[in-house]
Amino acid sequence: MILLPDRRLKIVFNKLTKRISERQTLSLRKLSTTRKEEIQFGRFVGNKRVSVDFLEQELYRQIDSHGSSEHCLLIEDTSQIGFSLERSIKDLGKVDKGQIKGFYIHPVLAIDAVNHACYGIASVEFISRPWPQEELTHNQKSLARSKAPFEEKESYRWLDSIKKAIPRCSNIISKTVIADREADIYPLLTGLTDELQVDYIIRSRIDRGTESGTTISGQVKEWSEASCYQIKVPATDKRSAHTAKMVVKYGKVSLRKTESKSIRKVPGYYSTYVVEVKELPESIVNNEEPIQWLLLTSHNINDPEKALQIIDWYKQRWNVEQVFRTLKSKGLRINTSQLGDYEKLKKMTVLALMSAVKVMQLIKAREGQTGQPMSASFNENEQQCMILLNRQLEGNTEKLKNPYPQHTLAFAAWVIARLAGWSGYQSQRPAGPIDFLIGLQRFDERVQGFILAKEYT
Incomplete structure (x- = not known):
C-alpha cells in the first residue's frame, strides 16, 4: 500500500476529494471557501511527495466497497x-x-x-x-x-x-x-x-x-x-x-x-x-x-x-x-x-475520475435495478438532506412520486435528477451525466444550508 508521507497531506487530500465530489468542478478557486484553502489545494496537487500512484490507489478503492x-x-x-x-x-x-x-x-x-x-x-x-x-x-x-x-x-x-x-x-x-x-x-x-x-x-x-x-x-x-x-x-x-x-x-x-x-x-x-x-x-x-x-x-x-x-x-x-x-x-x-505541467494534470485527472464514478453510479442506479445503497455515494448528512428534499420535489400525483425505497441509490438519483431540472415523469428522457453534474452542484448548496441549520438549532 502506498501512503502519504505526512498526515497533514492526508487531511488535505480528504478535503479536496470531498469538495470535488460535492461541487463537481476542478477549479481550485471554486473548490475553496477561502484564499488559504485555494493555496493549500494548489500546493497539494503540486507536491512531489503526492504521487500519481497514491491517487490511483485511492481511485481503485472505490471497487473494494x-x-x-x-x-x-x-x-x-x-x-x-x-x-x-x-x-x-x-x-x-x-x-x-x-x-x-x-x-x-x-x-x-x-x-x-x-x-x-x-x-x-x-x-x-x-x-x-x-x-x-x-x-x-x-x-x-x-x-x-x-x-x-x-x-x-x-x-x-x-x-x-x-x-x-x-x-x-x-x-x-x-x-x-x-x-x-x-x-x-x-x-x-x-x-x-x-x-x-x-x-x-x-x-x-x-x-x-x-x-x-x-x-x-x-x-x-x-x-x-x-x-x-x-x-x-x-x-x-x-x-x-x-x-x-x-x-x-x-x-x-x-x-x-x-x-x-x-x-x-x-x-x-x-x-x-x-x-x-x-x-x-x-x-x-x-x-x-x-x-x-x-x-x-x-x-x-x-x-x-x-x-x-x-x-x-x-x-x-x-x-x-x-x-x-x-x-x-x-x-x-x-x-x-x-495547471501548468503534465504531472499535475495527471493528478487532477485521477481526482476527476473519482468524481466521474459517482456520476456513473447515479446514472446506472436511476432505473432502480442496481440495488446499491445510498451510502455508496453519500454520507449521513447528505442522506438526511436527500430525504427532506424529496418531500419538496415530489408532486401530488403518483406519477410525480419518487418510486424507489429510501436509502437506496436509485432514490438519490431521482432527487438529484429533479434538482437538475428533470420533470419526474418516467416518459421523459432520463437524466444524463451533465444533468447529474448540475444536480450534484445544486444538491451541495442545499446540504451546506442543511448543515448550518443543524448547527444553529
Missing part, C-alpha cells in the same frame, strides 16, 4: 485530453496528429454484468506521445511499427490495463473485457483467454483470414439468420431517428495468425465466436449507412438468446464514453484546467 459479484464487464477505451498549442504546459506530448498538445487516458471501467451497477475504475493508463525530432514518412513509421513486437507497442495498453485491473477485481468471479475496434489485435485476443483467462467481446476491425481459406465476412455470409428484433435509433449528427430492423447471425471461426510480432508465443490458429448484428435494408432511411456490428467473443454461443446477450453486453461500452463526457468540456472540464 462493492463486495463480491458473479460477473463484471471490464470496459476499456482511450480518449485524448487536448490543449491549445498556445498554452504553456510543461511536458505535454502531441495529440490529434500534432494539431494540439495533450495526453491520452485509457481507463478500465468495471460494470456489473447482470444489474449494470457501476463499481468504479479498475485501471487507468496515461499516454504521452513525444514530439519527434525528425518527422518520419508514413512508410518509415509503418515499417518501424511492423518490426516492433506487440509488447513494445503503445497498443499493448489494451492487454496491460486488463492485467493490472484483474487483481483489483479479485472479489469478482467472472470477467469479460469489452472494447471497440482498436482492440482487434490477434495477440490481444489470445492473451486475454490464454494468459489472463478472462473472456472478451471486441468489435471486429479487420476482416481476418480464417483456417477454412476464406475470411470472417465470407463465413458469416454462409450462416443463416438466427433472430430479428427492432430498436429505436435516436437522431445523431450522422443518423436520422428511426426504428431499425436488425437481423442477428452467429457462429464460430478459426482465425489465421497475422504477421504481427509478439514476444509471447501465439498459436497459428485461434478459435473465436462471431456475432453479426445488421440493419435490414427496408428500415434504412435517407441512404444512410446501415447499423452493423461484427463482434468477436470468447463466450460460447449455443442459441439466439446468448447471441442477444453478447450484443447487450457490448452496448454497455457506451458507459466509458459517458465517463469521458463527464471529464471533458461539458462536464468537469479537465481540458480547461489552468
Whole structure:
C-alpha cells in the first residue's frame, strides 16, 4: 500500500476529494471557501511527495466497497485530453496528429454484468506521445511499427490495463473485457483467454483470414439468420431517428495468425465466436449507412438468446464514453484546467475520475435495478438532506412520486435528477451525466444550508 508521507497531506487530500465530489468542478478557486484553502489545494496537487500512484490507489478503492459479484464487464477505451498549442504546459506530448498538445487516458471501467451497477475504475493508463525530432514518412513509421513486437507497442495498453485491473477485481468471479475496434489485435485476443483467462467481446476491425481459406465476412455470409428484433435509433449528427430492423447471425471461426510480432508465443490458429448484428435494408432511411456490428467473443454461443446477450453486453461500452463526457468540456472540464505541467494534470485527472464514478453510479442506479445503497455515494448528512428534499420535489400525483425505497441509490438519483431540472415523469428522457453534474452542484448548496441549520438549532 502506498501512503502519504505526512498526515497533514492526508487531511488535505480528504478535503479536496470531498469538495470535488460535492461541487463537481476542478477549479481550485471554486473548490475553496477561502484564499488559504485555494493555496493549500494548489500546493497539494503540486507536491512531489503526492504521487500519481497514491491517487490511483485511492481511485481503485472505490471497487473494494462493492463486495463480491458473479460477473463484471471490464470496459476499456482511450480518449485524448487536448490543449491549445498556445498554452504553456510543461511536458505535454502531441495529440490529434500534432494539431494540439495533450495526453491520452485509457481507463478500465468495471460494470456489473447482470444489474449494470457501476463499481468504479479498475485501471487507468496515461499516454504521452513525444514530439519527434525528425518527422518520419508514413512508410518509415509503418515499417518501424511492423518490426516492433506487440509488447513494445503503445497498443499493448489494451492487454496491460486488463492485467493490472484483474487483481483489483479479485472479489469478482467472472470477467469479460469489452472494447471497440482498436482492440482487434490477434495477440490481444489470445492473451486475454490464454494468459489472463478472462473472456472478451471486441468489435471486429479487420476482416481476418480464417483456417477454412476464406475470411470472417465470407463465413458469416454462409450462416443463416438466427433472430430479428427492432430498436429505436435516436437522431445523431450522422443518423436520422428511426426504428431499425436488425437481423442477428452467429457462429464460430478459426482465425489465421497475422504477421504481427509478439514476444509471447501465439498459436497459428485461434478459435473465436462471431456475432453479426445488421440493419435490414427496408428500415434504412435517407441512404444512410446501415447499423452493423461484427463482434468477436470468447463466450460460447449455443442459441439466439446468448447471441442477444453478447450484443447487450457490448452496448454497455457506451458507459466509458459517458465517463469521458463527464471529464471533458461539458462536464468537469479537465481540458480547461489552468495547471501548468503534465504531472499535475495527471493528478487532477485521477481526482476527476473519482468524481466521474459517482456520476456513473447515479446514472446506472436511476432505473432502480442496481440495488446499491445510498451510502455508496453519500454520507449521513447528505442522506438526511436527500430525504427532506424529496418531500419538496415530489408532486401530488403518483406519477410525480419518487418510486424507489429510501436509502437506496436509485432514490438519490431521482432527487438529484429533479434538482437538475428533470420533470419526474418516467416518459421523459432520463437524466444524463451533465444533468447529474448540475444536480450534484445544486444538491451541495442545499446540504451546506442543511448543515448550518443543524448547527444553529
